[in-house]
Amino acid sequence: MSNCITYTCEDHLITSQAKAEKAFLADFEQGGYTLENPLVVENPYLINPLCALVMFKTSEEVSVTVTVHGKRIQREDLSHTFAPAKEHKLPILGLYEDFSNKVEIKLSNGSSTTLTIKTAKLPARVSRCRHISTSIDYLKNNFMFLSTAGKNSPAAYDYKGNIRWMLTVNTMFDLKRAENGNLLTGSPRFCHMPYNATGLIEIDMLGKIYKEYRLPGSYHHDQWEMEDGNLLILTQDMHSDTVEDQCVLVDRNTGEILKTWDFKDVLPQDVAGSGSQDAHDWFHNNAVWYDKNTNALVLSGRHQDAIISIDYDSGKLNWILGDPEGWPQEMVDKYFFTPVGDVENFDWQYEQHACLVTPTGDIMCFDNGQFRAKSKENYLKNSENFSRGVRYRIDTDKMEIEQVWQYGKERGPEFFSPYICNVEYYEDGHYMVHSGGIGYENGLPADSLGSFLDKNDPNVELRSVTIEEKNGVVLYEMETEGNFYRAEKLPLYHDGENVSFGPGQLLGKLDVTPTFDTDPEVEEVNELPDSWHNIIIEEDEDRFVFHGKFERGTLAMLCLEGDEGKHNYFINTAAVRHLAMCSGAFLEDDDRDVKFNVSKEGLKGRYTLKLIINEKKYHLGISIFAG
Template sequence: MSNKVVYTSEDNLITRQNRAEEIFLEAFEAEKPVLGNAHIIVNPYLINPLSALILFKTDKEVEATLTVHGKRNSREDIVHTFTKTTSHALPVLCLYEGMETKVTVALSSGESETFMIRSEELPADVCRCNNARTSMDYFGDNIMFLSPAGKNLPTGYDYKGEIRWLLTINTMFDIKRLKNGNILTGSHRFCRMPYNSTGLVELSMLGKIYKEYRMPGNYHHDHWELEDGNILALTQDFTTDTVEDMIALLDRETGEVLRTWDYKDFLPQNVGGSGSQDAHDWFHNNAIWYNKKDNTITLSGRHQDAIVNINYDDSTLNWIIGDPEGWPKEMVDKYFFKPVGDVKNFDWQYEQHACVVCPDGDIMCFDNGQYRAKVKEKYIKNTENFSRGVRYRIDTDKMEIEQIWQYGKERGQEFFSPYICNVEYYGEGHYLTHSGGISSIDGWASDGLGAFLDPEDPSVELRSVTVEEKDGVVMYELDVEGNFYRAEKLSPYHDGENLVFGEGKLVGNLDVTPTFDTIPELEEVDKLISSEREIVIEEDEDRLVFHGMFEHGSLAMVILDGENDRRGYYLNTAAVNHLAMCSGAFLEKDDRQLKMNISKNGLSGKYNIKVLYNDSIFQTGVTIYC
């Protein structure tokens, strides 16, 4: 029996990006190239293979207009003008894959230069477009950005369905553009199952990470930039028995948690539950929307089939949209709406995602429709079900609700997504509906979530379909391989955007990883643990991630044996049945394969890493210094 433990130690991606930037800026400042011999760095920040950076100097302050030429005709060109400067750093976005892209830089002084830039190769398993249906006149140079729901990657598609933007790290959940032009999304760094990441990352479209906001309760699903720049982020308190039922207010500069909202303060647990509810994940918050007009927060609770509105200042409950069956009568009478209007065609939403507050106060969401009932006896089979985008008009004085728009019901099971997805409001009658969790087996809607299916099985098909409708006419439809959490249409460049250099930073803090109360007194053997356990230890600047293979029901623990203290971290080897899996990024093919994040917060000194397995404590041969 062989013994082998794999250990890797790598600087944080931000540190590696800082080092890469320092190297190319040092060369740039030393050589001071003019436009004719500009420095061109492909994938300058290591994670966007369809990007480049053009660096050059001019004697006088001039504007630079960048044109990324379309490969078919000039109508496909992406053009952006940067503000005046003498030191020019032009991000080149949306390079074509597998070919040289023609890029022209024209200065306001009259000078011009054209370059041919070849992008780096994309990973072999990127999700390709099955079909794209729109026109250049409608879609223009926008890119449809899809955020992953599995082990696929954040990907941007042009109007033809060609991949023009991609990150080679699996950043998670929604991609939102900030007021400064950067995007904010979930970190790719694993923290806790099933899909909690360390926090949020603010990065440019080029891929440069400016900040990673680490959170003690980790990040999941959604976030919101407030007017003052601070961030509302969905989180939880891991010292309690529940998850996905808190908001954290983050300081934009420091990442400090300024305030939290706990949903147990204004909602009862385990009432009015959806078919996926359990006591641990009783609410399952998957969306947040702040409305400045009335200073309220709207939340989407998948596991209560409920869209909930609360006051920002005091967390008091205002109203609930959803099927009232199963809720206490006193709450139904006070907080729920009564359908009016065309009630024959009215449908409540079930296990919904992505609540949106329209300018007039109407509420939109993606109605997944999972089970489409509150009690098991009424559940609808996925093959007979539908998903849709829906818009409700609510009257909070009369507590009445009217369904005024929907898209998707008419498409039946082929548009059905039991999880993830979103809607967007662009203007009156102009909406996006993203059905990103479509999964089928032999052509029929699958019973399980796409994240749990094997995409290599020839009978399995995973798809995402994104539709834009204007005044009842479908103007855009993108059908791609794989499941994607959300879709966001954005222009690749932002008005007035100039790349800002400087060190990216890790801000905020991870929690102190809880230890087990006692470490069993077992024999400590002086040999490495068996290779059958497939131990991998990944060390980062602020944590380590332990991977191992353990049979269900076995006793297993990671032990950090320090000079001054000894800490045990219990590994739960019980089989876990996840009722929700909005991102399968951290799932393993074999459910005996376990991962544990151990934060370095609270650790000090030298630690030998050992593994307790069944009746012995084994060595790993790995030592870390904190």
């Protein structure tokens, strides 16, 4: 038998980026860089290979226009003008991969230079565009950003389907542009299975992380920026028996949790479940939207086939949008809507995602349609089902609902996504529908979610289809490889500040990882576990992640022993069945592989690591430091 433990200790990405930034800024200050001889830093923040930072000084204050020339025609040029200055630090965005990009730098005084920036081929895990149908007149300077639902990379595609932006770290779930021009999305750092990240990050288009908002209950699915800058973030209480059923308001500057909404206070947990519901994941909140007109949180609960509205201040339930079958009659009478209008063509939504509120108060969502019924005897097979974007008009005085638009039902099973996806409202009659969870086995819609399908099986295909429709005409359609969580149409540049310098911040805090009180009486041996267990310890500044392989039912416990005491952590090796998997980024190919996050919160000093496997306690030969 061979024995080997793999240990790595890395800086948080914020720290690595701060070190890189400090180095290139020092170079800039000492170098005497001019327009004719600028400092060009490719991929300055380490995670976006399709960008650069160009820096130089001028004797007079001038504005600068940067143009990344298109591959084909002048109309493909991507230009942005920066405010007048003497010191110029210019983000260059939208470079083509594996290409000698021509980048023109033109000053307002007429001077100019053209640089060549050669990029490499992107990693194999990027998902390529298979087909796109649109025009440069329609898309203009916008790109379609797709946030990943698997181990592929977040990416943005131009009107020809070229990838012009990507991240080499797998940021999680939704990607939204904040008022300051930066992006809000999930941290790539693992926290809890199946897909919970340590928190929310604010990141710019170069890939620089300005803040990570760590949460005790971790981050999942969605977030919303309030007018005052504070953030609504979806989370949960990891010490309870349920998940994905809380929302918190987080202070934008400090990371402090200001307010918490717990949906168990609003809804019963044992009625009207969708086909994917269990007691643990009873609600599965996958979207939050703040409706200013009604001062309410509008929330999508996949596992109750319901969109709900709760009062922002009191947390009390306003209404429930969904099929009333299976709900208590007193709740149906008080909170549910009655269909009106063209009721023959009316459909309720099932296991929906990405609810939103239009300016007139209509409710839109992506109706995944999974099972498309409340009763098992009426469930539809995926191969006979459909998904769609839908818009409902609601009257909360009369408690009536009318379906006023849909797209997707007419496309049948080929547009069907049993999980993830989103819609966007641009103006009346102009919408996006992103069916990002399409999966096929042997040419038919798969019975399993895309995250669970074998990507190496030649009979398996994963696809995403994103369309934009205006007044009934499809003006944009893109099909890509792989599954993508959501789509957002955005320009690369923002009118405000494009890059700010200085180290990013780790805000908020992680939870204290629960310990196991029992100290098993086992034989302690001064040796390493067999290498079959593939023990890996990944440490960073505020936590470490334990990886190992165990046969099902193995007794496994991680033990930290130090001057400040002992901490035992139970490792669950039982088979776990996930009914939802909105991101497969943390899934292992072998279901015997487990990972376990241990926060340094509550730890102090140096600890040696030991591992109990059945009847023996092994020394891992590794120590970690906290505090």
